[in-house]
Amino acid sequence: MPETKFREIADQLAAEFGALPPGSKVAGEHEIAERFGVGRAAARAALQELQRRMLVRRIKGDGTYTAKRIDYVISSGRAPSWSRTVREAGSVPRSVVRSCEVVPMPELVADRLGRQVGEPCFRLRRRSFTDGLPASWGDEWVPVDVVPQLATAIRHEPSLHEILRQMAEAEPERASSRASIEVATDEVADELECTPGDPVWLVESVNRDARSGRLLCFTQRWIRSDAMRVLFELVAPAAATAAATPTEARR
Structure with a gap:
């Protein structure tokens, strides 16, 4: 799998999440891995990339939510x-x-x-x-x-x-x-x-x-x-x- 795959996934999810209200719960690593046919490591990297862009907030023990900084x-x-x-x-x-x-x-x-x-x-x-x-x-x-x-x-x-x-x-x-x-x-x-x-x-x-x-x-x-x-x-x-x-x- 190309090293840029997780960024492609992050780009697609970013476009989708932009239409959601702040605080909306979104898919986690397992769901993203299944949807895009990638391993958990790539799904995790995509979420980390979205977090780096300040587009999501990951709440420990609860999940990932769209962010409004x-x-x-x-x-x-x-x-x-x-x-x-x-x-x-x-x-x-x-x-x-x-x-x-x-x-x-x-x-x-x-x-x-x-x-x-x-x-x-x-x-x-x-x-x-x-x-x-x-x-x-x-x-x-x-x-x-x-x-x-x-x-x-x-x-x-x-x-x-x-x-x-x-x-x-x-x-x-x-x-x-x-x-x-x-x-x-x-x-x-x-x-x-x-x-x-x-x-x-x-x-x-x-x-x-x-x-x-x-x-x-x-x-x-x-x-x-x-x-x-x-x-x-x-x-x-x-x-x-x-x-x-x-x-x-x-x-």
């Missing part, structure tokens, strides 16, 4: 809200709370939030989905004095952004953010239902109240790279933009 935009002009970001990208968000407990604030979190190590802090651990498929998992650290009733509130309001607005009377915005590509550890892979060693985004952010400057929370979020593309938007101040492009400004 959306943009996760980090910008000073956008609210630091997972659900709002996903909806604005045209997908359906959902989050599942793994735990919400009060723990002593670890050194890393205390450093990010300008607090004392050991202060009481909520660690909100959640897994999030886009279009029904696992996309993100991580921790959100909120000092207890910011929202004392967080454990109760999160049962009724899934958006931490809205809880901070309503119960802390804050207007959350990003104070700082950083993103890097990492490899999925066993724990991260279990939560994201991918394979250990797969590339994942690690996004860390500190959010503050836009009015008072008070630091509100620190988040660590691991994101499947085949589910989202992380984008940073840097927008120049209006005055600086006008000064740089006077001709454009007069039009």
Whole structure:
């Protein structure tokens, strides 16, 4: 069998999958091997090629689904809200709370939030989905004095952004953010239902109240790279933009 056969299979499947809604379950290795009269190795290589093209997502222990890779935009002009970001990208968000407990604030979190190590802090651990498929998992650290009733509130309001607005009377915005590509550890892979060693985004952010400057929370979020593309938007101040492009400004 020519070495390019798996690519021919991938090309044909790509054309077919393009007409399916995101999150549609598609044929696995066995079905593909039977359909195209090839061995399992070629079928597996075709699926891996489609995964490399970000056209499918393989969910460990469940199967293969058509993918819709959306943009996760980090910008000073956008609210630091997972659900709002996903909806604005045209997908359906959902989050599942793994735990919400009060723990002593670890050194890393205390450093990010300008607090004392050991202060009481909520660690909100959640897994999030886009279009029904696992996309993100991580921790959100909120000092207890910011929202004392967080454990109760999160049962009724899934958006931490809205809880901070309503119960802390804050207007959350990003104070700082950083993103890097990492490899999925066993724990991260279990939560994201991918394979250990797969590339994942690690996004860390500190959010503050836009009015008072008070630091509100620190988040660590691991994101499947085949589910989202992380984008940073840097927008120049209006005055600086006008000064740089006077001709454009007069039009």
